[in-house]
Amino acid sequence: MTSVSDQPSTARARVTIREVAREAGVGIKTVSRVVNGEPNVAAATAERVRETIARLQWEPDAHASNLRRTNTRTRTLGLLLGSVDNPFAATIHRAIEDVAIHRDVAVFASSLDEDPAREIAAVEAFVRRKVDGLILTCAAGSQSYLAEVVPPEVPIVFIDREPADFTADTVRSDNLGGSTLATRHLLAQGHRRIAGLFDRSAIWTSQQRREGFARAMAEYGVAPDQLDAMSDLTTPQAAEATVLELLGSPTAPTAIFSAQNRITVGAVHALRKLGRQHDVALVGFDDVELADLIDPGITVVAQRPAAMGQAAAERLFEQLDARRAGDPLPAVDAVLPVDLVCRGSGEIRPSAPTD
Amino acid sequence: MTSVSDQPSTARARVTIREVAREAGVGIKTVSRVVNGEPNVAAATAERVRETIARLQWEPDAHASNLRRTNTRTRTLGLLLGSVDNPFAATIHRAIEDVAIHRDVAVFASSLDEDPAREIAAVEAFVRRKVDGLILTCAAGSQSYLAEVVPPEVPIVFIDREPADFTADTVRSDNLGGSTLATRHLLAQGHRRIAGLFDRSAIWTSQQRREGFARAMAEYGVAPDQLDAMSDLTTPQAAEATVLELLGSPTAPTAIFSAQNRITVGAVHALRKLGRQHDVALVGFDDVELADLIDPGITVVAQRPAAMGQAAAERLFEQLDARRAGDPLPAVDAVLPVDLVCRGSGEIRPSAPTD
DNA sequence: AGTCTTTGTGACAACGGTGTCATCCGGTAG
DNA sequence: CTACCGGATGACACCGTTGTCACAAAGACT
Secondary structure, three states: OOOOOOOOOOOOOOOOHHHHHHHHOOOHHHHHHHHHOOOOOOHHHHHHHHHHHHHHOOOOOHHHHHHHOOOOOOOEEEEEEOOOOOHHHHHHHHHHHHHHHOOOOEEEEEEOOOOHHHHHHHHHHHHHOOOOEEEEOOOOOOOOOHHHHOOOOOOEEEEOOOOOOOOOEEEEEOHHHHHHHHHHHHHHOOOOOEEEEOOOOOOHHHHHHHHHHHHHHHHOOOOHHHOEEEOOOOOHHHHHHHHHHHHHOOOOOOEEEEOOHHHHHHHHHHHHHHOOOOOOEEEEEOOOOOOOOOOOEOEEEEOOHHHHHHHHHHHHHHHHHHHHHOOOOOOOEEEEOOEEEOOEHHHOOOOOOOO | OOOOOOOOOOOOOOOOHHHHHHHHOOOHHHHHHHHHOOOOOOHHHHHHHHHHHHHHOOOOOHHHHHHHOOOOOOOEEEEEEOOOOOHHHHHHHHHHHHHHHOOOOEEEEEEOOOOHHHHHHHHHHHHHOOOOEEEEOOOOOOOOHHHHHOOOOOOEEEEOOOOOOOOOEEEEEOHHHHHHHHHHHHHHOOOOOEEEEOOOOOOHHHHHHHHHHHHHHHHOOOOHHHOEEEOOOOOHHHHHHHHHHHHHOOOOOOEEEEOOHHHHHHHHHHHHHHOOOOOOEEEEEOOOOOOOOOOOEOEEEEOOHHHHHHHHHHHHHHHHHHHHHOOOOOOOEEEEOOEEEOOEHHHOOOOOOOO
């Protein structure tokens, strides 16, 4: 029953600041000064220390350093996304990484799956790891818990969705305007029976998009209670089934507004199955890959996920700098525009069968 | 010019293990025992300590803990991917996260962009942050640098691509078999002039797929020097341009094997532009989203990225456990099968125009 | 009853850095 | 010539936790 300490011979004693100091013939504090760029070190001394560090291949131990530091910076950032494998979220992720890498900041990424419990657990895990800042997509109904869980010096930027019961910077798309735009586009083609397909109604973006849909319909005189709005479609399969059912009904819609990318995919599948893709109009919220290769091309309201990610990361670092300087910046709600991309499916007119 | 220490009144003195101990009327070591699940604590004592921890909302300081621990575990893992926004990589990422979360391990994800320098920089950044293990997709020609940079107790699992000059666990697809399969599929339809489109030849998977392509062609008696194999297609645009050019030539191919998902996208675009999507056969390596909605559906050799991610993560944790127990496991090269998914584009026969 | 284990527990050092402060020293003003 | 000043530097405590070890109390065995 051997004890812990029988490491293989590879046990090259790890080099610490003390050895560097001894080797360079200076005090440990001077080494510390050099690596941290503190003033009051003679140029010659600094050079000698740097040379020794390079020779011994010493890397300061982040844990020791962070333990002592009051102004703890781990050069680490927590990112919470719907799911890292959703293309929309992945693009955001990439954009954030590109900003962070310039600061030598590493990104913890975590998936949410629209689960409020997971949101809180993820944030707690980030905080436990002492991240410098947080970029969050939220699922919980209220973000008030953040006040207790996240230390005041850790900045938070919300992305994609607005928080509730908590004030912080937010970067998001113009969901209301975008869905109004999409719906108006269909209405302008002459459609009146338009089905709106939405994600979980607990999700903020879903609510916003539904609201935009309803407003546009109202502009054209469609009463709220006549809206064919289906919510809580959480999978492409659910969306597909819903569309199949809707189109089989006597009051079938002539157009569909699908308010999320996976719902759009489901809707396209359903239209295909029925062979009605040239017959029923479709506008989706959020772009889908290869949307231009499908026949007809899918008309969408495209968001700008890369810009969102970049804006969120930059804002986070601004807050970080400002707080270190002593005065946090006031929270800003940044709204990014969306773009209507016409590719064919949204330009189909009612009761105009395939030519 | 105020100094650092003028924090706002919110300076709620952070609670440490000492306060918990005092409050619970025990020694600090006992508190430590309780939180770490060490044996030899009386049930009653443990309960009292747990209650106190909950009441004071104490969270152990990870830095202090990691600093002291010999067997340092940060519950952190470094993941290096081609790019976090590539769907293939994103799926892997998600699968790894799902395994890691059960162990309360957080994942640092970083993108590679096929840049050897970035590979090294990313690994160094991970090591500096004392990750427990690494899952790497590699771009550099040699991974020998890992021996110097990564401490021997940190396990490494390679994913998607085999390393060079370094031995460690690897989880990857059967690239050779998959591309042979794809090429044979086209050959079996009667095609002989098949264009093979490949990614950067420096990338291991690209080489493997090219080799598989060449082997299958050789089986059917096509000499290597007659192969229409184009390498170093790094963007969909480059692939598109290449296909446009190839199909304009007098010896135009009747089929295309596109060895990577972005190349497939480019090839499909080109075929569309020429209106020959029903005329020229196409098999891609790696699945593409919505491939079944395009007409014709794109036939692909699909990898199993989720299974790869899961296998890699599980292997990493096995190594971790084994090393903590004292004996590292021998390196294993796990090869996952690929699946030929026929959707139409690969079943087009030569000189058979659209019906 | 006396000795040996086992179990529960806390005192204290150690981890590898950074913050504070004292000290040394050459230059400059009085 | 002396007092003073600021730059350069190192000694040492300290950050919050875990590892080691000593020790008391309670059983287990002879």
